Amino acid sequence: MSNRRDFMGMALGAFTGLGALGALYAAKRTWDPLPSVKAAGFTTIDVSKAPENVLITEVWRGKPIFILKQSKEMVEKAKNRPISNNSKFKDIDRLIKIGNDYYMVVVGLCTHLGCIPDYRPEKENFLCACHGGMYNSSSDVIKAPPPRGLDIPPFKIDGTKLVLGEEGPEYKKLLADGITLPV
Amino acid sequence: MAHFDENARPFSNKWLDERIGINTLKRVLSTEYWIPKNINFLWAMGMVLAATFGMLLISGIFLLMYYIPDTKQAFDSVNYTIMSQVGYGWLWRHIHGVGASVVFLIIYIHMFTGIYYGSYKRGRELIWLSGMLLFVVFSAEAFSGYMLPWGQMSYWAGMVITNLFSGGSLHANGLVEWIRGDYIPGQAYLGRFFMLHVLLLPLVIIGLIVFHFGTLRLPHVNNKDGEEFDFAAEAEKYKAGNKKESKVIPFNPVFLSKDVFVMGIYFIFFFYLVFYHFEFAMDPVNFDPANGLKTPTHIYPEWYFLWSYEILRPFPTDPGLIAFAFAQVIFFALPFLDRSPNVAPANRRGIFKFWFWALLVDMIILTFMGKVPPVQPWSNIGLVAAVTFIALWILLPIITKLEKKL
Incomplete structure (x- = not known):
């Protein structure tokens, strides 16, 4: 008698458990981003006409993308700036070379909590008004709380154009070297 | 088979008592639910909170009739339709906004009263824990509601708070995108927070309020001296007519009448804010429509x-x-x-x-x-x-x- 009850209890428990797992999976999938959201993830930008030290803001996946063409002096500084405590790389490594010019191309959201930092061309740095974080003109952190420099979006270089959302060899190298994290 | 009196008039007290035990219910939940005499107005904050939740629920029902959870229409449905087209729409919005802010003031008073008098130990642990759960769900309710007008503060508060879930160096972007249903707060995000705000979280809150009351019934409320006494013995004194000597009073009607008095004072203050000072609950930055490409110069949450x-x-x-x-x-x-x-x-x-x-x-x-x-x-x-x-x-x-x- 008791065995029969135990069996029925376990059978019922197992089937309801399975159903509950299935329902949980369906609920999880319902909260996933829609295919249309994922598909609209590519943006092409022509950077050839960008002026030096003027911040250009584009949009990719709804996020602001900062493009800053570096002047000769800025490139020199990025090459020579000592490696800071919170990064293992030279600032020049964070810049993207297109033709003969260097560009800072980053997601314009503070790596702390996602506010948009302000560029101050005269000081050649970014200030995030939310929690006071600062970045230099090659987007590395110069003042906490941000844990790392601004993230570099996946890109592919196509002549003087940048295709955001596609992973070119230059981007894969940045990822492999740990200079940026996947966005 | 239970006994049912054939002659009981339908819906009379006897008729109801035989069917749903109404006299037992009344006794256990109100006329013989004993409250110590040695308390002050701070003991009324629980019912003040229940009443404020009632105001939020009622005003919310009316707002729900015209609010549109669409990123293109939400801002105007609140700031144009509800505020200037719907008759007395402004009243519901101001009650809802002021209520959401004031409810936290009372929650904090209620919490610190409990901490001051030690009303969280020796049998009252579950009262404290269920109360803390209510605080957390109220916080989620306040946050999800703050998203709905889809202004600049809604958007950027949503951005910053959901980013907390990336866990810093854990860099759990996938989790953040899953919570948002998008790379940034967008339509999917607004839709799910709308659902949470108007259905799931209020249901949880109502369930938790019932549980919170339930945890209170056996340990009874604390008193100003933390004195432990025999509630049954004191109740006998009260029932025997020695109301002066007894240390307790019944919840209904004696304690409740004092509660209602405190609520009266409270609602004068509440409606003073609703009619004359609602602006403290309406951040000016949130009167700019959401813009994902422009962070307000200074982001801060609501005061609570x-x-x-x-x-x-x-x-x-x-x-x-x-x-x-x-x-x-x-x-x-x-x-x-x-x-x-x-x-x-x-x-x-x-x-x-x-x-x-x-x-x-x-x-x-x-x-x-x-x-x-x-x-x-x-x-x-x-x-x-x-x-x-x-x-x-x-x-x-x-x-x-x-x-x-x-």
Whole structure:
């Protein structure tokens, strides 16, 4: 008698458990981003006409993308700036070379909590008004709380154009070297 | 087979009692639910909260009739349709906005009353824990509601708060995108927070309120001296007519009539705010429509989240997140961190008195520092206050262990 009850209890428990797992999976999938959201993830930008030290803001996946063409002096500084405590790389490594010019191309959201930092061309740095974080003109952190420099979006270089959302060899190298994290 | 009187008039007291035990219910839940006499107006805050929740529910129902959870229409449905087209729409919105803010003021008073009088231990642990759960769900309800007008503060508060779930260096972008249903707060995000705000979270809140009342029934409410007495014996005295000698009064009608008096005073204050000072609950920045390409110069949460926000802010990301998580959950542990057996008001409990006032003052300082921009000297004051907050909780078991038994 008791065995029969135990069996029925376990059978019922197992089937309801399975159903509950299935329902949980369906609920999880319902909260996933829609295919249309994922598909609209590519943006092409022509950077050839960008002026030096003027911040250009584009949009990719709804996020602001900062493009800053570096002047000769800025490139020199990025090459020579000592490696800071919170990064293992030279600032020049964070810049993207297109033709003969260097560009800072980053997601314009503070790596702390996602506010948009302000560029101050005269000081050649970014200030995030939310929690006071600062970045230099090659987007590395110069003042906490941000844990790392601004993230570099996946890109592919196509002549003087940048295709955001596609992973070119230059981007894969940045990822492999740990200079940026996947966005 | 239960006995049913054939002659009982339908819906008469007897008829109802035979079917749903109405007399037992009335006795257990109201006329013989005993409340100590030795209490003050602070003991009315529970019913004041219940009444405020009622105001939020009713005003919310009317707002729901015209609100549109669509990123293109939400802002106008609130700021144009409800505010200037719907007859008395402004009234519901102002009640809802003011209510959402004031409910937290009363929650904090209610919490600190409990802490001061030691109403969280010796049989009252579940009252405290269920109350803390209510606080957390109310916070989620307030946050999800804040998203709905889809203004600049809605959008950027949503961006910042959902980013907390990336866990700093864990870099869990997938989780953040899953919560949002998009790379950024968008339509999917607004839709799900709308659902949470108007259905799931209110259901959870109502269930938790019932549970919170339930946890109170057997241990009874505390009193001003933390005195333990035999409720059954005192109840017998009251029922025998010795109302003066008895230490208790029935919840209904005696205690409730005092509650209603306090509620009367409270609602004068409440409606003064609704009609004359609603602007304190309406951040001017949120009257700009959401724009994902422009952060407002200064982002801050509503006043009731400022203290925990300020515990996050002065630290680097990872320690900040850990400190923030600590602040969110540490109040749950209060009944277990307080090692003293004394149930008594804080002013009779030695060092605990200073601990209580230090915590209250520290949280007020954190609240003010959370509002000002992150510049000196405010950042340093905020940092000291945040460290003090954590230190106070680490000290609590030690100072209460040393406390003399009263």
